[in-house]
Amino acid sequence: MPQPARLTALPAPVRDPFAARWPLASTVSDRERGPLPHGSPGAVLRRAAEVLGEPRVPLTGVGEPAALDLIAGLLDEHGIDLSHPHAAAHLQPPVLQVAVDADALASASNASLDTYDSGPATLAIEQWVVRALASLAGFGPRADGVLTPGGSISNLLAVLIARDSAAAAAGLDVRRNGLQGFERPVVFCSELAHFSVQRACAALGLGEHAAITIPSDENFRMRVDVLSEELAKPGRTPVAVIATAGTTDFGSIDLIAPIAELAREYGVWLHVDAAYGFGALFSDRLAPLLADVPLADSVTLDLHKIGWQPAATSVLLVADRNRFAAFGRSVDYLNPADDIDSGLDGLLGRSLQTTRRPDAVKVATTLTAYGRAGLGSMLDTCHELAQAAAARIVADSNLELLAPVTLTTVVFRFAAQGASDELQGEVRRRLLTSGRVLIGRTRLPGGRGIALKLTLLNPNATATDIEDLLDQVVATGLDVLTGEGAA
Amino acid sequence: MPQPARLTALPAPVRDPFAARWPLASTVSDRERGPLPHGSPGAVLRRAAEVLGEPRVPLTGVGEPAALDLIAGLLDEHGIDLSHPHAAAHLQPPVLQVAVDADALASASNASLDTYDSGPATLAIEQWVVRALASLAGFGPRADGVLTPGGSISNLLAVLIARDSAAAAAGLDVRRNGLQGFERPVVFCSELAHFSVQRACAALGLGEHAAITIPSDENFRMRVDVLSEELAKPGRTPVAVIATAGTTDFGSIDLIAPIAELAREYGVWLHVDAAYGFGALFSDRLAPLLADVPLADSVTLDLHKIGWQPAATSVLLVADRNRFAAFGRSVDYLNPADDIDSGLDGLLGRSLQTTRRPDAVKVATTLTAYGRAGLGSMLDTCHELAQAAAARIVADSNLELLAPVTLTTVVFRFAAQGASDELQGEVRRRLLTSGRVLIGRTRLPGGRGIALKLTLLNPNATATDIEDLLDQVVATGLDVLTGEGAA
Numbered sequence: 008m009p010q011p012a013r014l015t016a017l018p019a020p021v022r023d024p025f026a027a028r029w030p031l032a033s034t035v036s037d038r039e040r041g042p043l044p045h046g047s048p049g050a051v052l053r054r055a056a057e058v059l060g061e062p063r064v065p066l067t068g069v070g071e072p073a074a075l076d077l078i079a080g081l082l083d084e085h086g087i088d089l090s091h092p093h094a095a096a097h098l099q100p101p102v103l104q105v106a107v108d109a110d111a112l113a114s115a116s117n118a119s120l121d122t123y124d125s126g127p128a129t130l131a132i133e134q135w136v137v138r139a140l141a142s143l144a145g146f147g148p149r150a151d152g153v154l155t156p157g158g159s160i161s162n163l164l165a166v167l168i169a170r171d172s173a174a175a176a177a178g179l180d181v182r183r184n185g186l187q188g189f190e191r192p193v194v195f196c197s198e199l200a201h202f203s204v205q206r207a208c209a210a211l212g213l214g215e216h217a218a219i220t221i222p223s224d225e226n227f228r229m230r231v232d233v234l235s236e237e238l239a240k241p242g243r244t245p246v247a248v249i250a251t252a253g254t255t256d257f258g259s260i261d262l263i264a265p266i267a268e269l270a271r272e273y274g275v276w277l278h279v280d281a282a283y284g285f286g287a288l289f290s291d292r293l294a295p296l297l298a299d300v301p302l303a304d305s306v307t308l309d310l311h312k313i314g315w316q317p318a319a320t321s322v323l324l325v326a327d328r329n330r331f332a333a334f335g336r337s338v339d340y341l342n343p344a345d346d347i348d349s350g351l352d353g354l355l356g357r358s359l360q361t362t363r364r365p366d367a368v369k370v371a372t373t374l375t376a377y378g379r380a381g382l383g384s385m386l387d388t389c390h391e392l393a394q395a396a397a398a399r400i401v402a403d404s405n406l407e408l409l410a411p412v413t414l415t416t417v418v419f420r421f422a423a424q425g426a427s428d429e430l431q432g433e434v435r436r437r438l439l440t441s442g443r444v445l446i447g448r449t450r451l452p453g454g455r456g457i458a459l460k461l462t463l464l465n466p467n468a469t470a471t472d473i474e475d476l477l478d479q480v481v482a483t484g485l486d487v488l489t490g491e492g493a494a
Numbered sequence: 495m496p497q498p499a500r501l502t503a504l505p506a507p508v509r510d511p512f513a514a515r516w517p518l519a520s521t522v523s524d525r526e527r528g529p530l531p532h533g534s535p536g537a538v539l540r541r542a543a544e545v546l547g548e549p550r551v552p553l554t555g556v557g558e559p560a561a562l563d564l565i566a567g568l569l570d571e572h573g574i575d576l577s578h579p580h581a582a583a584h585l586q587p588p589v590l591q592v593a594v595d596a597d598a599l600a601s602a603s604n605a606s607l608d609t610y611d612s613g614p615a616t617l618a619i620e621q622w623v624v625r626a627l628a629s630l631a632g633f634g635p636r637a638d639g640v641l642t643p644g645g646s647i648s649n650l651l652a653v654l655i656a657r658d659s660a661a662a663a664a665g666l667d668v669r670r671n672g673l674q675g676f677e678r679p680v681v682f683c684s685e686l687a688h689f690s691v692q693r694a695c696a697a698l699g700l701g702e703h704a705a706i707t708i709p710s711d712e713n714f715r716m717r718v719d720v721l722s723e724e725l726a727k728p729g730r731t732p733v734a735v736i737a738t739a740g741t742t743d744f745g746s747i748d749l750i751a752p753i754a755e756l757a758r759e760y761g762v763w764l765h766v767d768a769a770y771g772f773g774a775l776f777s778d779r780l781a782p783l784l785a786d787v788p789l790a791d792s793v794t795l796d797l798h799k800i801g802w803q804p805a806a807t808s809v810l811l812v813a814d815r816n817r818f819a820a821f822g823r824s825v826d827y828l829n830p831a832d833d834i835d836s837g838l839d840g841l842l843g844r845s846l847q848t849t850r851r852p853d854a855v856k857v858a859t860t861l862t863a864y865g866r867a868g869l870g871s872m873l874d875t876c877h878e879l880a881q882a883a884a885a886r887i888v889a890d891s892n893l894e895l896l897a898p899v900t901l902t903t904v905v906f907r908f909a910a911q912g913a914s915d916e917l918q919g920e921v922r923r924r925l926l927t928s929g930r931v932l933i934g935r936t937r938l939p940g941g942r943g944i945a946l947k948l949t950l951l952n953p954n955a956t957a958t959d960i961e962d963l964l965d966q967v968v969a970t971g972l973d974v975l976t977g978e979g980a981a
Contacts, residue, residue, distance in 0.1 A: 124932055183696075183701050318606055
């Protein structure tokens, strides 16, 4: 057994030396390395597994400093560096150091949000965060919300509330009696909606086929005319319409106002998945894109996307707090009636979790530290980078821009003569295993092939960084095309 | 907009000055204060809300140091101090400082577990943790697992896998087509099983009534004879039997071997909810209680209970990794087939989450730092405290012990002449609002009334601390009984 001597120094996360401007965290010290370790995935994971050794809980420990060194070393050598300006794959941003510091306070307190006596201060902090965000979204005083472990879970909770609400309208008590007798429940969303909608339908017992996917228009938005036709079809029980404000792959924003009008006409729950797009509300320039969000019954937003928070910092907002009744529970050991009468309540009735980590601590700290103007400025910088990348792509005969820039996503392909679909994937993999450049990929709707994708969420990256990144994409594409420098 | 100057010093979590032995974290600096702030819940939450001010995202920020001061001050003044020896209410332990330090590294990296290129090192770390824990549990090489945001979600995933597996055996594809046609699915568990079982049934579309609760015996364990009768009843489709290894309120452990035999006989999935009890495997003395866990098809364990990790650090283990197929997904932007063929896989197919925080970082660090012996010693200390508390209660004519001590829970009541059920709740509330003592409560099965409860998870607490705590319970009970010192 180790002598549990006090640590005298925290192995502080390495701070980003690129950061002329925004203090972002990183756990990678070699700033020349690139966003990923060099090597094939198999080789990198094998090396990391070797450092960890046989997967057994050791009988005796090595003590805290040695253990922290081991794990910090693994993250340093074999981990991702999201603060690197060439990390541009996913909606997974580098994080603000202040959010990391605040998150450590949340860990140290180990408060939970289910009851008053599992942590009073953090209850107040979560309520403040939820109300501040609801107000930013334009919701009124009846709005409420809850922090969740991710956008997929926020979407699941929204579909769950909508399901039970639609069933209740049909005279069914799903919570007690299950789905038996609920006639063909369906959910409508764009073909570009996040796959967590299908996952939620599967988990909630509706089945993936309950998700009716509506084709998208030339701007990658749900076709409202088709939604209207689908809603009019008989023999189904519509549970929810899900609009996306910031599709995962294109950043496109569905036309919320006409969709809301249809949802109201048919008496269907409107959920807006703004996991990606919500942060546009921080920016004066981009906020008008989200102006119609208050027409929704519920909204998913992820501050671990635009918000620069460590995961997970998702929020489900609901326009009317009474909708949370679906999760209400009276539990003898947590919230018995006589305790509630004495004011001893918590937030157990907001989610499917019992113990719930106070992720709101980092959000409250970040919003207070930076304000809307600070976060808005970070987003504007990323948006400008995306526009610059798009301009550069348009100007390059070896590249083709495939979608307009709405938020911070740029979808394109390597388009030199002879560049196939397969080649796009190969270019990405070759860049990725080089460790120098990390970009994303997706598939265009309508069978229009494979695309490459930049998701630009690093406000310390410069136009020159993005130029260099695209130069490497082109050079690698030409290499693959000519069969040179195979991985 | 603030000048985002680099922080030169992290507002380090206050370290526990009581800690003669184990370095636990705390965010409360006033060590005389008691585990909770003084005052009624309403007053405390009002004061905290006043410090936060109007719930609006401010236009301009105050900068990182001021924001961290504000939030750290809130946690200090109005937060919980789980490292206080009189914090003994819930399965919410004080946390090891080394786990907090490692968790900060996880936040700083912002790696996610869904794909290789969202963080290679943390993929290797999670796989190591899952295999090490599966091995500790006694599972073979086919076992696998996943970290989840809490025991309630682990239980939900287990019931989901069992549901889809039972439906498949009945020729139904629930994932695609939903629950239509699935004849009266039911889940069996003890009346003392965690309420997340009912919550899972409601969420998954089975309905709370699908949870058939089996009465418990005099030792608070599921009655196997009644389970046998219930399993024999016709007209139902058994989805799962859920045994509890460490009930939330009594720490009692169901008789896993005969339950497993019944489950096998009827071909039903056996899930063991060892959220509380799994940590017994760290202790030579207590490990035999969990010896039959390898008979299960799946196991929930929470290292944010016995394990002293910040929430959430739950794990769902499955005996056969193929059972995760229920969550498999191929997504164009994350894991397209040609990437998988090139070794570019992740852990997307293990859960309902997409972005998933690397909670395994703190677990790997803690297991390496302390080993089984270190954590076992912490647990043995807590177990001894519980036994000492039970002995003290038995010896006190004003107190009555209501359940045997199995793990670290002590269930009792204030039993002076004239002490009613209502009085138990009043005693707890009065102690809680005094801020000096935080104990739990529950309800005995079979209508046998309200009980008080100690959950002893602080290995730095001493027998004297617990003596003092019980003295205060008795003094407060007598005060309430004589109408003195009303809150």
